[in-house]
Amino acid sequence: MTLITSDISRRALLVGMAAASALGPVRSFAQSPGTSLLDAARALAAAPYLPPAGELPAPFNNLTYDAYRGIRPIEGRAAMLAQGDDFLLDLLPPGLYFPDPVTVERVVDGVLQSQPLTPDLFTFEPRYFSDIPETSPGAGFSGLRLRHPLNRPDVMDEVAVIQGASYFRAIGEAMVYGLSARAVALGTGGVDPEEFPRFTHLRVHEGADGHIRMEALIDSLSLAGYLDMVLTPGADSVMDISVTLLPRVNIDTIGVAPLTSMYLKGPMHGAASDDFRPRVHDSDVLFIENGMGEALWRPIENPRSVETSAFGDENPVSFGLYQTARTYEDFEDTEALYEHRPSAKVSPRGSWGRGAVMLVEIPTGTEFLDNIVAFWRPEEPLAAGGEYRFDYQLAWTKSAPAATIRAPIAQSRSGREHLLPGVRRYVLDFDTDRDDLVPELSLSGGEQDQLSGLTLFPLPDGRGMRVSFLLDPGEAEALELRLLLRDAEGAAASPVWLHRWTPKRDGDV
Incomplete structure (x- = not known):
């Protein structure tokens, strides 16, 4: 300005x-x-x-x-x-x-x-x-x-x-x-x-x-x-x-x-x-x-x-x-x-x-x-x-964002975890074949133990790597999620993924 x-x-x-x-x-x-x-x-x-x-x-x-x-x-x-x-x-x-x-x-x-x-x-x-x-x-x-x-x-x-x-x-x-x-x-x-x-x-x-x-x-x-x-x-x-x-x-x-x-x-x-x-x-x-x-x-x-x-x-x-x-x-x-x-x-x-x-x-x-x-x-x-x-x-x-990032995000998805009422599963796919990256997951507005099941694993046919985790929001009004992949030296290898969960969104049938 x-x-x-x-x-x-x-x-x-x-x-x-x-x-x-x-x-x-x-x-x-x-x-x-x-x-x-x-x-x-x-x-x-x-x-x-x-x-x-x-x-x-x-x-x-x-x-x-x-x-x-x-x-x-x-x-x-x-x-x-x-x-x-x-x-x-x-x-x-x-x-x-x-x-x-x-x-x-x-x-x-x-x-x-x-x-x-x-x-x-x-x-x-x-x-x-x-x-x-x-x-x-x-x-x-x-x-x-x-x-x-x-x-x-x-x-x-x-x-x-x-x-x-x-x-x-x-x-x-x-x-x-x-x-x-x-x-x-x-x-x-x-x-x-x-x-x-x-x-x-x-x-x-x-x-x-x-x-x-x-x-x-x-x-x-x-x-x-x-x-x-x-x-x-x-x-x-x-x-x-x-x-x-x-x-x-x-x-x-x-x-x-x-x-x-x-x-x-x-x-x-x-x-x-x-x-x-x-x-x-x-x-x-x-x-x-x-x-x-x-x-x-x-x-x-x-x-x-x-x-x-x-x-x-x-x-x-x-x-x-x-x-x-x-x-x-x-x-x-x-x-x-x-x-x-x-x-x-x-x-x-x-x-x-x-x-x-x-x-x-x-x-x-x-x-x-x-x-x-x-x-x-x-x-x-x-x-x-x-x-x-x-x-x-x-x-x-039409260019993708962050073309120079080592592990760009391909997509992110979420849905109910049907065997665990009230719990939601998130999956993030990354365009990388590196299995030595470490996912770093945190949330604001709640407790860290509301997150579980954090894993990183390869997708079939060399389609990249997937991060999966569960969120149990409990009685929270809003939660802010943050996820990042880091390399062995601790440097960021992916964009910082950010998401806001609210209970009204999960109230849909």
């Missing part, structure tokens, strides 16, 4: 509620033409907040889901607009979950252009619409979509979408959309209602040399802000991001570099959903490389009540939400293609100081609601009138 100055020294659900490859150096780019959006953000922060004006005008008001899908940008007007070398841009209509107007500016041939929204930029499915007006005063675009020849040189694939509050998402080669990112989160997982800062202004520069730059103005009741992003699509699509936050009030519930995902069920607790598929999730692991040199592996859960976890740190190396299951057999879903959904890895640049990586897990009974959020929260609150900048790289990747 950079303190610059101070005068006083669920995808659709969440939007509706609001209505790794190798890392290179951060690139430097020329200032945008026209008025500086950073200066505009500073001016916004110094003024009282003005919420967006009322209801959308026709034909974008009072839409059903199917009606909104029946609005399509016209090629050459609002779709497939050339945006420099090897990039095209689509402008997205307002309506349904996306009522708030977003001003879109494009730099074309070095000239800054602003595109007003008019209905003639779109076609409208006749069964849902009639008497389309010529103008829609007060309406603006809801966001934009970027295209690039990602998988084939003759096909302009979607690579990124920016739409709804401050949400955006991207994919790399051979991926389908999954989890999302945000410019900033406010109050996520807290006792008060969450606040959703939104993009009010997007400025897209001309693509060149395989990358494209976008700027955004952010506004909400509690803060204004500015985002500067450079997207480089590829096998992994990488974003170099700088976010400047300008609080109007003191903020102690900030979420920096937030990632939002979905987890319904998996092998840690299959009873969470009666479903034919063995797994249903966009992400299944929070992985952290902390400033102390540890690698933390935290399986994600679908809890019975909201769970918030804080992983204290200073200057984290990276954190991300990962999809570690990568075969069709993991999911058995011919339509959702969860095995092809990206992981997202945040790598901070510069000093972010002391704080915590936060994980918020929210109960859900459906795969259509995002219920997982991970972000960085600084230890010190952001002060009203201050200016704070966070630089980081965000990689959308």
